[in-house]
Every structure is written in structure tokens, then in C-alpha cells.
Amino acid sequence: MTDLATYNFAYLDEQTKRMIRRAILKAISIPGYQVPFASREMPMPYGWGTGGVQVTAAILGPKDVLKVIDQGADDTTNAVSIRAFFQKVANVAVTTKTREATIIQTRHRIPEETLTAGQTLVYQVPIPEPLRFLEPRETETRKMHALEEYGLMHVKLYEDIARNGHIATTYAYPVKVEGRYVMDPSPTPKFDNPKMHMSEALQLFGAGREKRIYAVPPHTDVVSLDFEDHPFEIQHFDKPCALCGAEHVYLDEVVLDDKGGRMFVCSDTDHCEDRREHGHAGEMLARQEAAE
Amino acid sequence: MGAQTEIHASAYAGAFADPVFQSQSVFRALMDAMARPGTITPLGASATPPAPLGAGAGAIALTLCDDGTPVWLTNALVQSSVPAWLSFHASAPVTNVKPEARFVFIEAGGIVPGFDQFALGTQEYPDRSATLVIEIASLTGGPEFVAAGPGIKDETIIAPKGLPDIFLTLWAENQGLFPRGVDLILVAGTDVLCLPRTTKLRRREV
Numbered sequence: 097m098t099d100l101a102t103y104n105f106a107y108l109d110e111q112t113k114r115m116i117r118r119a120i121l122k123a124i125s126i127p128g129y130q131v132p133f134a135s136r137e138m139p140m141p142y143g144w145g146t147g148g149v150q151v152t153a154a155i156l157g158p159k160d161v162l163k164v165i166d167q168g169a170d171d172t173t174n175a176v177s178i179r180a181f182f183q184k185v186a187n188v189a190v191t192t193k194t195r196e197a198t199i200i201q202t203r204h205r206i207p208e209e210t211l212t213a214g215q216t217l218v219y220q221v222p223i224p225e226p227l228r229f230l231e232p233r234e235t236e237t238r239k240m241h242a243l244e245e246y247g248l249m250h251v252k253l254y255e256d257i258a259r260n261g262h263i264a265t266t267y268a269y270p271v272k273v274e275g276r277y278v279m280d281p282s283p284t285p286k287f288d289n290p291k292m293h294m295s296e297a298l299q300l301f302g303a304g305r306e307k308r309i310y311a312v313p314p315h316t317d318v319v320s321l322d323f324e325d326h327p328f329e330i331q332h333f334d335k336p337c338a339l340c341g342a343e344h345v346y347l348d349e350v351v352l353d354d355k356g357g358r359m360f361v362c363s364d365t366d367h368c369e370d371r372r373e374h375g376h377a378g379e380m381l382a383r384q385e386a387a388e
Numbered sequence: 389m390g391a392q393t394e395i396h397a398s399a400y401a402g403a404f405a406d407p408v409f410q411s412q413s414v415f416r417a418l419m420d421a422m423a424r425p426g427t428i429t430p431l432g433a434s435a436t437p438p439a440p441l442g443a444g445a446g447a448i449a450l451t452l453c454d455d456g457t458p459v460w461l462t463n464a465l466v467q468s469s470v471p472a473w474l475s476f477h478a479s480a481p482v483t484n485v486k487p488e489a490r491f492v493f494i495e496a497g498g499i500v501p502g503f504d505q506f507a508l509g510t511q512e513y514p515d516r517s518a519t520l521v522i523e524i525a526s527l528t529g530g531p532e533f534v535a536a537g538p539g540i541k542d543e544t545i546i547a548p549k550g551l552p553d554i555f556l557t558l559w560a561e562n563q564g565l566f567p568r569g570v571d572l573i574l575v576a577g578t579d580v581l582c583l584p585r586t587t588k589l590r591r592r593e594v
Binding site: 104105110111113114115117118119120121122123124125126127129131132154155156157158213238239241242243274276277298311312313314315316317 | 452
């Protein structure tokens with residue numbers, strides 16, 4: 097605990113934590129509703145996950161094990177910085193293994209492994225208002241939520257179909273929570289939307305710049321908006337992961353050279369590593385081994 | 389509030405020995421309990437507020453209340469050293485105007501006012517509603533209710549003991565106001581059971 101002296105535990109002062117904690121409790125009581133909170137300046141710019149960081153700081157305790165992912169990966173800049181931040185200001189145990197974590201802070205993915213009751217997923221949210229690009233005025237969007245007036249969102253999805261023949265929204269795909277509030281799931285790929293539905297884990301969302309916190313309790317209805325004749329569908333990939341051979345997971349495209357070479361690999365690095373440790377091998381890995 | 393009566397020495401003692409970690413522990417218990425309505429959850433820390441406020445309710449007050457959260461207290465609590473204790477340890481102002489209160493504390497056996505007398509939030513800002521911390525005799529052994537809603541897998545049975553007979557009616561009215569409404573934290577000793585406004589309750593048919 098040598099480095100802790102200059103900070104309060106988990107960086108935030110206790111009054112700020114109380115304010116955020118009260119907002120979290122109300123957010124849980126009203127699933128999908130965005131609770132305004134007095135977002136603080138954090139020692140990182142808005143847009144780097146200050147909302148998620150404040151939520152994590154307010155709930156974090158000495159017994160927690162923290163995992164941070166950025167687009168599914170534990171080892172990219174945002175994830176590494178935030179993990180290091182909490183190691184420094186809270187001396188908290190960290191992990192990259194999904195199943196060992198009690199709190200998982202995420203930027204735009206939900207881990208492939210099914211989350212359990214002891215876990216809390218904290219999302220970093222850039223723009224919490226799903227109606228914002230349809231109606232820029234906060235006074236109006238607030239009224240639309242109050243009156244449950246979501247026709248505009250359906251018009252937007254319909255226009256997608258009229259122009260493209262299908263709903264073109266592939267990330268931040270709007271959901272309806274418990275039959276009441278339309279909610280932005282943060283810019284996760286729509287592939288992850290079904291994982292939010294009836295999850296065992298508590299899901300908390302923090303938007304630092306926009307100063308909103310919202311929540312989806314466990315065992316809560318989360319339905320992606322769609323039409324009877326254009327039902328919601330998740331992305332499908334033609335090939336399995338090139339490294340671990342996993343199917344039915346979300347894949348990232350990796351460009352290999354300037355001659356059009358590319359491969360598709362798991363976006364969830366922990367899931368991919370775990371599979372490879374258990375002897376699964378994808379096309380690229382098999383080829384590499386054969387070459388050696 | 390009215391003229392200060394003699395402040396008992398108990399007003400200055402009985403807060404958390406380790407405020408940072410004990411309030412974190414209490415909050416996490418409340419968060420889990422609110423996310424999983426009907427689950428009996430130990431707070432993991434307790435306070436020693438002046439009687440008749442209990443150890444669990446005191447710990448919740450220290451965890452959630454401060455100068456931004458007016459608190460409403462029952463007559464029995466107002467007449468005790470509790471207002472001074474709340475003021476000294478949490479800087480929380482006590483109000484006798486029910487709709488102004490963000491938190492409401494009711495000691496075990498105290499009269500529970502109608503929920504709609506407190507802030508219910510507005511349609512635009514349903515979060516601006518009161519949270520009621522109600523101490524009861526026990527979280528088990530009372531009349532059985534079937535609870536359902538977000539946070540509950542299918543259904544769960546709760547049996548809090550010591551709620552007013554009219555509770556189910558009051559709760560149904562509160563539930564019908566969604567997204568407005570109050571949220572409840574039922575406390576017995578240092579265990580809690582939360583009922584957010586989303587939880588539907590019905591009497592269990594035997």
C-alpha cells in the first residue's frame with residue numbers, strides 16, 4: 097500500500113463516491129433510464145472511459161479482481177492504462193481471465209464467456225442517448241423517454257431498410273429494456289446484444305462527458321428493436337477464428353500484408369488464448385506449426 | 389427543525405471506524421441487493437447510531453447520506469439523538485417536509501407513511517424519488533409474498549416480518565406509477581432486502 101498515501105482509495109473522494117453510488121442505485125431501480133450525475137474531471141481526457149472509470153471507482157473494493165478490455169482485448173492502450181490506473185490508486189488485484197474477474201470494465205465488447213452472478217460489467221459509454229442523432233435537444237429526448245415515444249427510432253430503422261434493404265446499424269444497436277426504456281448499449285457490436293438479455297451479471301453504464309449512469313439488472317429483458325418482417329440478426333462470419341478456430345464468436349479483421357492478405361481472429365483475446373491453451377488451433381496457427 | 393433538545397453524547401460516537409472501506413462494503417451489499425430484489429444480503433459493516441435507529445440503518449445512512457440529501461425521520465427518530473448524529477457524522481440535513489426528502493428512515497415498529505407522500509420523481513426525472521429505509525423485525529418469518537421483476541430469475545418468495553398490513557396495497561400503487569415511485573430498503577439487524585419500484589409482489593397462495 098506504499099503508493100496509496102497521496103490518493104483516497106480508488107482516486108475519487110468519498111463525497112463523489114456517495115453521489116455516484118446513489119445514482120447507481122437509482123439506475124438499477126429504473127432499468128435503462130439514464131440517471132444524471134455530477135461527472136468529475138478524471139486524470140484522463142473525456143472519451144477515454146471516464147464514465148466507466150468513475151463507476152468502477154465508486155463500486156471497487158479491496159476484495160475485487162478487475163479486468164479491463166478494449167474492443168475485447170486486454171492488451172491495448174485503453175485497457176492497459178485503465179488497469180494500471182486502478183492498480184496504482186486502489187492497489188486492486190487484476191486479471192485478464194474473464195472467469196476470475198469480479199468487475200469487468202469494458203469499452204465496446206461483452207466477453208464471449210457467459211458472465212456469472214458474482215460479476216459486474218461496467219461499460220464505457222460515449223453517447224448514452226440513443227435518440228441523440230435523431231433529436232439533438234436534450235429537453236426533447238427527455239420528453240420522448242418520459243412519454244415512451246420511440247416512433248422516431250423505428251422510423252430510423254425503417255429508413256435503413258428502405259435504403260439498404262436491411263437494418264444497417266451494426267453497433268450501438270438500440271435495445272428496449274424491460275419493455276420500457278429504449279437504451280443505447282454503448283458502441284458494442286450488435287453481435288453482443290443478445291448477451292445483455294437475461295444476463296446473470298449486473299451491467300452498469302457510465303458516460304463521463306455526457307454525465308449519465310444507467311443500468312441493466314440481472315435477469316432483465318433486453319430486446320433489440322426490429323420489425324416482424326425484418327427480425328434482428330447478429331453478424332455471422334464465414335470462417336472460424338484463424339488462431340483458435342472458434343466459431344460463433346466476434347472476429348476482428350487483421351490485415352497481414354499489402355497484397356490483400358488478411359485474417360480474422362477473435363476480438364476477445366482472453367477467450368482466444370484460453371482456447372489455444374486447451375489445444376484448439378485455427379487455420380493460421382496450424383499452418384504456422386506445419387511450417388516450423 | 390425545532391429547538392434543539394439536549395444532545396446526548398451518543399450523537400458523537402458510533403460512526404464507521406474505517407469509513408472508506410466500510411461504506412464501500414455497505415454500498416456493494418446495497419447494490420447487489422437492489423440488483424437482486426428479494427435476496428437477503430448482509431451489509432458487511434455496521435454503525436452504532438443512537439436508539440431507536442438500528443445498526444444496519446445507521447450504516448446505510450453513513451454510506452449514502454450527506455449534505456446533498458435531506459432526510460425525513462419518524463417522530464420517534466426526530467425526538468432521539470439521531471438528527472444530531474446524522475448531522476455530525478454525515479452532515480445530512482433533517483427535513484419535516486416529506487417530498488423534499490431523498491432518504492427516509494423508519495425505525496422498527498415505527499409508522500410507515502403512505503409512499504406517495506414522499507418524492508416519487510417525475511416522468512422526466514424518475515430518479516428524483518425517495519429511498520425508504522425501513523427497519524423491520526425480521527426479513528423472514530412474515531407473510532409470504534411472491535416477487536417478480538428485473539433482477540429476479542422467474543420468481544422468488546420473500547417473507548418480511550413487521551411491515552404494515554396495508555403494505556401490499558401501498559406497494560401495488562407504487563408499482564403502478566412506474567417509472568416513478570419510491571424504492572425500499574428493508575433492514576433487520578445488519579441484513580437488508582431491497583425492493584426497487586420494478587418489483588411486483590403478490591400474496592402467496594397456499
